Amino acid sequence: MIVDRDPLFERGRKNLSRIRRIIAVAAGKGGVGKSVVSASLALTLSERGRNVGLLDLDVHGPSIPDILHAKGELVATKEGLKPLFVHGIKVMSTGLLIEDNPLPTKGEDKRMLISFLVGLTNWGDLDYLVMDLPPGTGDETIWVLRALRGLKNAGVLVVTTPSVLALSVVKRLLNMLKDEKVRIIGLVENMAYFNCEGKEYRPFGSFSEELVREFGLKMMASLPIDPSLEQAIYEGRPPHESSEELKSAFYRLCEAIESSWGE
Amino acid sequence: MIVDRDPLFERGRKNLSRIRRIIAVAAGKGGVGKSVVSASLALTLSERGRNVGLLDLDVHGPSIPDILHAKGELVATKEGLKPLFVHGIKVMSTGLLIEDNPLPTKGEDKRMLISFLVGLTNWGDLDYLVMDLPPGTGDETIWVLRALRGLKNAGVLVVTTPSVLALSVVKRLLNMLKDEKVRIIGLVENMAYFNCEGKEYRPFGSFSEELVREFGLKMMASLPIDPSLEQAIYEGRPPHESSEELKSAFYRLCEAIESSWGE
Numbered sequence: 001m002i003v004d005r006d007p008l009f010e011r012g013r014k015n016l017s018r019i020r021r022i023i024a025v026a027a028g029k030g031g032v033g034k035s036v037v038s039a040s041l042a043l044t045l046s047e048r049g050r051n052v053g054l055l056d057l058d059v060h061g062p063s064i065p066d067i068l069h070a071k072g073e074l075v076a077t078k079e080g081l082k083p084l085f086v087h088g089i090k091v092m093s094t095g096l097l098i099e100d101n102p103l104p105t106k107g108e109d110k111r112m113l114i115s116f117l118v119g120l121t122n123w124g125d126l127d128y129l130v131m132d133l134p135p136g137t138g139d140e141t142i143w144v145l146r147a148l149r150g151l152k153n154a155g156v157l158v159v160t161t162p163s164v165l166a167l168s169v170v171k172r173l174l175n176m177l178k179d180e181k182v183r184i185i186g187l188v189e190n191m192a193y194f195n196c197e198g199k200e201y202r203p204f205g206s207f208s209e210e211l212v213r214e215f216g217l218k219m220m221a222s223l224p225i226d227p228s229l230e231q232a233i234y235e236g237r238p239p240h241e242s243s244e245e246l247k248s249a250f251y252r253l254c255e256a257i258e259s260s261w262g263e
Numbered sequence: 264m265i266v267d268r269d270p271l272f273e274r275g276r277k278n279l280s281r282i283r284r285i286i287a288v289a290a291g292k293g294g295v296g297k298s299v300v301s302a303s304l305a306l307t308l309s310e311r312g313r314n315v316g317l318l319d320l321d322v323h324g325p326s327i328p329d330i331l332h333a334k335g336e337l338v339a340t341k342e343g344l345k346p347l348f349v350h351g352i353k354v355m356s357t358g359l360l361i362e363d364n365p366l367p368t369k370g371e372d373k374r375m376l377i378s379f380l381v382g383l384t385n386w387g388d389l390d391y392l393v394m395d396l397p398p399g400t401g402d403e404t405i406w407v408l409r410a411l412r413g414l415k416n417a418g419v420l421v422v423t424t425p426s427v428l429a430l431s432v433v434k435r436l437l438n439m440l441k442d443e444k445v446r447i448i449g450l451v452e453n454m455a456y457f458n459c460e461g462k463e464y465r466p467f468g469s470f471s472e473e474l475v476r477e478f479g480l481k482m483m484a485s486l487p488i489d490p491s492l493e494q495a496i497y498e499g500r501p502p503h504e505s506s507e508e509l510k511s512a513f514y515r516l517c518e519a520i521e522s523s524w525g526e
Contacts, residue, residue, distance in 0.1 A: 028324070029293040029294055029323070029324050030292040030293030030294045030398060030399075031292055031293045031294015031295055031424075032294055035428075036428070060292070060399055060401070061291070061292050061399060061431075061432045061435075063428050063431075063432075066427075066428055066431055067428065103400065103401075103435075105370075105401050105402045105405070106370065106402070107368075107369065107370055135293060136293075136323055137366065137368075138323070138366075138368050139368045139369070142368070161294075163493060164329075164493050164496050164497045165298075165299070165326050165329055165330065165496065168324075168326075168329055169324045169326075172324075172366075194457060194459075194464075194466060196457075196459040196460065196464060197459065197460060201457075201459065202490070203457060203488045203489075203490045204488075204490075204493060205490075205493035205494070205497075207493070207497070225466045226466075227465070227466045227467075227468075230426060230427050230467060230468035230470070231468070233427050233428065234427045234468075234470070
């Protein structure tokens with residue numbers, strides 16, 4: 001159920017309107033690397049001298065704590081919930097609240113968890129807040145988009161793989177973003193190619209070109225499949241630093257995002 | 264909300280108990296290729312002379328109609344809903360019912376859609392029913408597992424990628440399967456390796472070995488990333504026939520599943 005008015009929700013809207021820029025990272029379905037892209041984007045913005053927060057709202061299976069090896073007790077003060085500080089960025093995740101407990105399965109509980117984090121996290125001063133949205137086009141995603149509705153400082157970055165099977169789900173997401181009147185920054189094509197012995201292979205095809213054409217989207221980045229990424233995450237190193245190729249791809253993505261805001 | 268008794272649900276249980284073997288294909292999260300594995304498995308079983316049905320219960324984003332290019336009007340008779348007949352197998356999907364309409368977002372509606380297809384599809388005589396479950400460990404998945412609970416003819420095949428980030432979600436799924444007391448057939452590692460110039464690369468790591476060790480699971484198959492798969496799906500050819508490598512991998516998987524039932 002979508003309820004448009006509640007005090008926590010309103011507080012969340014106010015919270016978000018105070019942040020200079022919000023990048024909501026969305027995907028038509030799970031498993032396309034949305035969370036790794038969110039974390040790497042936040043870390044790269046921070047390396048570029050920005051004050052950055054990362055808010056993981058994936059209530060289906062929050063993976064930001066796994067990716068950043070972020071653990072610790074959450075502290076609540078009169079000013080709100082204090083985000084963790086990991087690799088130079090402020091981090092808040094639904095996963096930090098529920099930890100090893102079962103995920104909430106009811107819509108109402110998921111919505112509450114999202115409202116709670118959006119409304120009560122005390123970010124302090126932020127240049128950028130990167131939001132890792134729930135995957136897909138369910139109620140939870142709509143709920144977060146409603147919190148962003150009409151905010152001039154917010155835009156959505158859509159992550160997909162180039163696979164033909166991603167097409168219909170991404171189209172559904174793009175139509176939903178239009179309906180909710182949220183600005184779309186552009187498309188990130190993840191797992192686009194694999195560099196093998198100096199040659200580039202595209203094991204999942206090139207079907208995202210259809211999205212660029214049909215929706216007039218900007219292709220913001222085409223990210224490689226990087227075998228060293230898994231090991232970096234396993235060892236708790238920042239994911240985008242796993243290879244020079246990935247690191248520079250994220251630098252270019254940050255530049256493209258910043259210039260899309262006219263900087 | 265999980266309700267254990269309703270007439271449609273009971274009819275579904277009776278429906279399922281009449282089928283010789285049921286293979287429910289599950290995944291901890293989306294994007295691991297669960298639907299492509301389900302479809303290829305069903306088609307391979309059929310090529311081996313079995314009478315096969317494929318039931319797509321993914322209410323988050325049913326992709327079986329996209330994979331098999333299955334389209335057509337559903338016909339309901341006094342005996343129930345008639346599945347489509349595609350590439351030699353009987354096919355039913357939530358996607359056939361809702362087509363281009365928005366997906367149901369409320370839990371209760373998703374549950375109804377599942378009960379409807381499980382309870383009312385008239386499969387006729389079947390050797391195997393392959394069920395493509397919703398991804399993850401949400402209410403919908405639990406709802407389907409309840410329909411399978413205690414059925415001696417049913418088992419769950421868990422699909423994952425070898426990625427480190429799949430570990431925690433698959434563990435959550437495996438614990439849920441134990442709680443629901445459903446037989447686990449084993450694990451399928453999808454997108455395991457990429458054959459490049461005669462050499463095998465594992466771009467997503469080898470982290471599923473931990474699952475085999477920790478849960479005492481059988482590794483039923485290790486499937487390649489096959490660049491020709493995308494084009495086959497795009498053109499409407501059966502996905503497992505995209506390469507000899509994939510085709511023979513699915514033959515071996517079928518053999519392993521059949522022998523797990525003592526055949």
